[in-house]
Amino acid sequence: MSIETVVFVGDELSRYRxxxxxxxxxxxxxxxxxxxxxxxxxxxxxxxRILQCGADGLAGDPMADLSYTPAVHARVARELRALADEMCxxxxxxxxxxxxxxxxxAAAWTNTxxxxx
Numbered sequence: 196m197s198i199e200t201v202v203f204v205g206d207e208l209s210r211y212r213x214x215x216x217x218x219x220x221x222x223x224x225x226x227x228x229x230x231x232x233x234x235x236x237x238x239x240x241x242x243x244r245i246l247q248c249g250a251d252g253l254a255g256d257p258m259a260d261l262s263y264t265p266a267v268h269a270r271v272a273r274e275l276r277a278l279a280d281e282m283c284x285x286x287x288x289x290x291x292x293x294x295x296x297x298x299x300x301a302a303a304w305t306n307t308x309x310x311x312x
Contacts (some may be wrong), residue, residue, distance in 0.1 A: 205231045218258035229274060236278060243286035246272060250294025250303035258295045265299075276311050287311070 245271035252261035253268065272289065289311060294300035 246289040249292045250300045253299040265302040265306045268303045269310040272307040272310035
């Protein structure tokens with residue numbers, strides 16, 4: 196399982212994949228991820244952004260081994276909302292998906308929604 200940003204530009208695909216094995220729960224790793232990932236996203240001028248809010252990345256999910264916290268999940272939403280405000284007139288579509296631990300799903304999606312409004 197990995198974190199990646201994928202951007203479609205016309206018929207072309209641009210992808211940035213954060214290296215596997217680098218947890219982003221620490222502040223230091225988050226800083227590296229945002230510097231690299233957001234740099235990739237800023238190279239494109241989309242009409243809107245899409246955020247897949249899969250809760251399966253949180254610690255305790257039986258299907259994945261990513262161990263993110265709800266705070267990291269919310270930070271992703273907050274950062275992408277700000278990027279959408281800056282680059283595409285606030286157009287951001289957020290979709291729920293993934294998550295096989297009901298408590299994680301509630302925590303992830305609640306924190307994500309709070310970050311978006």
